[in-house]
Amino acid sequence: xxxxxxxxxxxxxxxxxxxxxxxxxxxxxxxxxxxxxxxxxxxxxxxxxxxxxxxxxxxxxxxxxxxxxxxxxxxxxxxxxxxxxxxxxxxxxxxxxxxxxxxxxxxxxxxx
Amino acid sequence: xxxxxxxxxxxxxxxxxxxxxxxxxxxxxxxxxxxxxxxxxxxxxxxxxxxxxxxxxxxxxxxxxxxxxxxxxxxxxxxxxxxxxxxxxxxxxxxxxxxxxxxxxxxxxxxx
Numbered sequence: 001x002x003x004x005x006x007x008x009x010x011x012x013x014x015x016x017x018x019x020x021x022x023x024x025x026x027x028x029x030x031x032x033x034x035x036x037x038x039x040x041x042x043x044x045x046x047x048x049x050x051x052x053x054x055x056x057x058x059x060x061x062x063x064x065x066x067x068x069x070x071x072x073x074x075x076x077x078x079x080x081x082x083x084x085x086x087x088x089x090x091x092x093x094x095x096x097x098x099x100x101x102x103x104x105x106x107x108x109x110x111x112x
Numbered sequence: 113x114x115x116x117x118x119x120x121x122x123x124x125x126x127x128x129x130x131x132x133x134x135x136x137x138x139x140x141x142x143x144x145x146x147x148x149x150x151x152x153x154x155x156x157x158x159x160x161x162x163x164x165x166x167x168x169x170x171x172x173x174x175x176x177x178x179x180x181x182x183x184x185x186x187x188x189x190x191x192x193x194x195x196x197x198x199x200x201x202x203x204x205x206x207x208x209x210x211x212x213x214x215x216x217x218x219x220x221x222x223x224x
Contacts, residue, residue, distance in 0.1 A: 042218075044155075044215040049212055092213075
């Protein structure tokens with residue numbers, strides 16, 4: 001069955017430090033892969049997506065993610081975190097619209 | 113561009129009352145989704161429409177929940193009668209089939 005796992009429930013980093021949020025998926029073929037961010041009291045905003053092609057994907061707000069087929073991973077990275085990046089981050093995997101699964105989310109706290 | 117528009121943003125109602133949540137998808141999108149988000153269960157897909165037709169409602173919790181999409185620009189999610197365990201954030205989302213899902217800002221429902 002198709003699934004997506006975010007191993008880290010909560011991560012704390014210092015402002016200015018680098019960030020990597022992990023995402024692993026289980027699917028027979030290469031799915032579409034997404035990262036969304038949810039700020040408190042807000043909806044989910046798309047950060048970036050991977051459908052095919054270059055495995056390093058650039059997104060908004062300085063985020064990037066790398067698709068690694070051999071590891072079934074799609075980790076989100078940012079070289080220098082800002083206090084405004086504190087939010088919940090969701091990895092999602094899907095093939096077509098009717099079978100999209102979200103991870104449980106990783107809550108990011110940014111220390112001053 | 114206007115995103116997915118949901119109303120009401122917040123609703124507090126008494127147990128047993130009918131609740132109607134409304135959604136206007138992004139113009140031109142032909143797929144619409146209703147999700148529910150809770151701390152315990154994360155983000156769950158309730159129902160999915162394609163070209164106004166319900167395709168998959170296997171996520172609808174029980175008969176108290178119903179969803180309609182009378183036209184391409186409007187959908188409702190109704191809970192009747194409501195119960196405290198229905199308290200959650202309900203997200204509507206839309207997409208152009210085969211592409212990225214865009215979320216509304218959610219309807220925060222509290223049933224007391």
